[in-house]
Amino acid sequence: MNLVPLDLDRDLDLLHSWVTHPRSHYWGLQGADRARVRDEYQKIADNPHHHAWLGLDDDGTPLFLAETYEPAHSELASVYDVRPGDLGMHVLVAPPASSSSSKRSGLTSAVFRAVMDFCFADSRIDRVVVEPDVRNEAIARKNAEAGFVEERHVQLHDKVARLSFCTRVAYEMSVPHLNPSTIELAHRRLIAKALGEFAHERLIAPVFLGGDRFSFSAWTFRAKRLPMEHWIVDPSSLEGPLDALDFISGLRETLGIPQQLLGTYLEEISATLAGTAWKLTHRRETASDLVHADFQTIEAAMTEGHPGFVANNGRIGFGLKDHSSFAPEAGAPVRLRWVAVLKSDSIFVLSSPEREFYEAELGTELLERFERRLSSLGLDPAEYRYLPVHPWQWEHKLTVTFAPEIARRAIVPLDESTDRYRAQQSIRTFFNADRPDRHYVKTAIAVQNMGFLRGLSPKYMQATPPINEWVADVVNNDEELRACRFEVLRELAAIGYTGDAYHRVGTPSVYTKMLAALWRESPVPRLAENERLATMASLVHRDRDGNALVTALIRESGVSPSAWLATYFRAYLRPIVHCLLQHDLAFMPHGENLILVLENHVPTRVFMKDIGEEVAVMNDRPLPGEVERIRMITTVELKELALFTDVFDGFLRHLAGILDADGVLPWSEFWQLAGDCVEEHAKDHPAIAGRLDLFRPSFAHSCLNRLQLRNTLQMVDLTDQESSLIYAGELENPISR
Structure with missing residues (x-):
């Protein structure tokens, strides 16, 4: 967000609509005509000790009005002892222009922090002063969230005000995302994910209660159980202790976490909770916003991390300022x-x-x-x-x-x-x-x-x-x-x-x-004019309100869900199958390692990245000496897992679950289309189609969380990944005919 000086010639109509809106009644200009609003703000423009600012979103959209003033040259000079380095501040968030704009989660908090950042950007400022109307409870909560301390009520010419102060250090120490309601939502989401993924990996076995109700230990919840043992647990339905750390530590032996590594894993869980709370507070993009967003906006808006791992946002070593400076979100x-x-x-x-x-x-x-x-x-x-x-x-x-x-x-x-x-x-x-x-x-x-x-x-x-x-x-x-x-x-x-x-x-x-x-290499120089980029991880993204980006993309594209998915499978699944069958070449094609190229909101081709650490050649073909490192001689069954585990279980399972839950495309139709894609490739390439049995009834269930739970410091030995794998029986093959 950016603050620019208010320009009355340019901004008067907008300003008038904001300050006279019913939601702005504490601003004291209800019923004012344009002439009066201009007169009030002309006085500010003529006052060298008082300034008005228009706040803009990153795309230049006007979002808020802010005022800064020197308390020593204001009415406050008579009600408290003004210190050098004090700065007064007012802020007004734009009233919603429509029902959709009113749903921007976290907007007021983001605006408030942008104004506070602006105030403290001046190194001479040590303390920000506010004096809101005592009846304005909402702004009092926002003030407290940012580090303000109410000193007393004071009588001003037009109101009884809460005189409140926020020092620079108090503001720097404030953590608005770490509050009871937000952290409860983070706990709910993480416990729900843990229940689903630990059940998927057969670490726990929830008990069926009837209908869509299940229980496990001290928790009951609603869930949809799909084939491949894919669980979609409703976080809002959780009944039981809402503490993800206690949930994990209470299951230490069941989960197989070594005693000496429990603290490290719990720290990753805590950091994941903190990251979720931060994103719930500060990321405001809806799924509808992201449909039309640019590549880096989508990249930063991802809230989940890896869809399979429970502790997926650890970043142990980052402090609060590091997170704000260097985290992708x-x-x-x-x-x-x-x-x-x-x-x-x-x-x-x-x-x-x-x-x-x-x-x-x-x-x-x-x-x-x-x-x-x-x-x-x-x-x-x-x-x-x-x-x-x-x-x-x-x-x-x-x-x-x-x-x-x-x-x-x-x-x-x-x-x-x-x-x-x-x-x-x-x-x-x-x-x-x-x-x-x-x-x-x-x-x-x-x-x-x-x-x-x-x-x-x-x-x-x-x-x-x-x-x-x-x-x-x-x-x-x-x-x-x-x-x-x-x-x-x-x-x-x-x-x-x-x-x-x-x-x-x-x-x-x-x-x-x-x-x-x-x-x-950057993908940008390879784009045509009608193409844009999005990380493939975005296909399993849900916004704060639970709306899926993939659902919004399909609806906006104007094509049927089956046509959209068939195009995506040809761009993503078919090349992966071909590399495996033709070249014994396996990638790690999860969401973060693929960049989608979208045309009219449909993924038509992909870029694969992270090649050096993630690729394997699983045969004895001649290789240049410097490339020999990627050779991995293995069994036919393990070759097949490059598709079954890394693609089907690791990514498409989650995508299929979202489309099924959203009523976009049933699970069975999703996998029918995936099977059709693999079958069409086989028909086009009969000479290699039989090298692997990609339609076998089941495959070995290789588990990701079990790896991290066993050793959260180093899940696998990169020089011998095959021997690091942990299995839990078999999973049904969703494209088995």
Whole structure:
């Protein structure tokens, strides 16, 4: 949100409609005509100690009116001892223009914080003063939420007012999202999800009570149980203790959580609750809004995280300010930090010359400034290369953990990026907001999230660009994949620092994954004029009011649900099946790893990303030496799980459940269409159709939460993922004929 000076010539009609609205009766201008409103605000414009501001949404839509004034030059000077650094404030949120606009959850809180941020942006301000009418209970609650303390009631010329103060520190310490009603909703949602997913993984067995009622331990609830043991638990129906941490700790033995890791898992649960509460408070986009939203608005609006994992939003290490600055849902612009590292103490894998690459990503002006910075320290720029660093990583890890390396000038701090970036759902990956044609940047960050510390290993990444080039060649040279317009976003360059003591020890650890980065292609230059982007995770997104984005997309598209889904399956499912059957090539094609290309709200093609860490070749075909790492010789049954577990159970199960619950498309019809897609591919490619039995009656039930519950610090060994898997019997194959 942005505040600009009120312009009476431009804004009078809007201003008049706001201040005379029945909901604005405390503003004191009920029944005023335009002349009187202009007169009142002309007085403010003529007063050097009083200012009026128009508040705009990010898209420029007027949202609120704010006033700031100096109490020493106001009526308040006679009722309290004004301090230097005091600033008075009034705020009026625009009355709803329609019934739909009145449903914007959290708007008033967001506006209030935008005004408070604006007030405290002036470093001279130590305290904000407000004096609302004592009858205005709603604003009193908003004031208390932001950190205001009521001092006393005072008589002003037109009202009895609550004289209230908020210091800078009190405002910084306020946590409006952590309140009883919001955290209760977060508990409800998390316990409901835990009941559904733990039942799906056969960790618990709810008891059928009749109708749609079930019970488990101390909880009763309504739920819809679909095939594949997919549970849709209604959070509002939960009856029982609403404490997700007690729910988990009480089931420690049932869930198989090691005693020594229970605290860590509970911290991830608590952080997930906090993240949910933050998003419920601050994210205001409805499903209808997101139908027409741009790529990064959709990316930031995702509220759920991974649809299968219960503790999916841990981010252990982030503080409150870090969350507001770097979490994808905050949507805040981020400037990356850059350091120079000695070429002799680092690796850089890139197909093109280094300097050409840096000029394209940084621009010549910033690159030359970096070189002058090195020269000013008496260092030779030719001996260094440049590495982007997450601001959190620089502040919390590198300046301490790598202090000797910085002191000996093996690592040299330079400056922040000129371009602004936006954090993606994976936390450590950034989209260039100023130059969308430039590459994504993926950075190391020592934050624990969903079973892993999110570092990057320089040694491991040496093979990443060659692997990406090899996979891209396979995809680009396959006629079927070209027909589906299936593409991969290559990770083209990787850099990592290796000159520290942690690497010299020779033992891989979290410390050998703290200073590295890679660059991935942006999809933006590949778009046609009528195309737009959305993360595939958005297809399982529900807004605060429970409305699904996929349902809104289908309705807005104007095509039938079955036609919409068939087009999506051809873009997503058919290429995955083809890669598996033709090339024994498996990806990790969950929601966050796919970017949809939408035409008229229909997904017509996809981009696959995160290739280096997620791809596997499951045969003995000849591979280049640097690509050999991705070979995984395995059984036919495990090859099939690349479709059954990663696609059917890991993502499409959740999408099918949403469409069924919303009455858009029954579960059986969803999977009939999925089966038709696989069958059509078999008819078109009879020579490879029989290599795997994709229509078998059931498949091994590989469980995700069981992995995290067993070891929340590292769910799987990335060098031997197959041996890390945990099974719980079999699941029925939803496309079995």
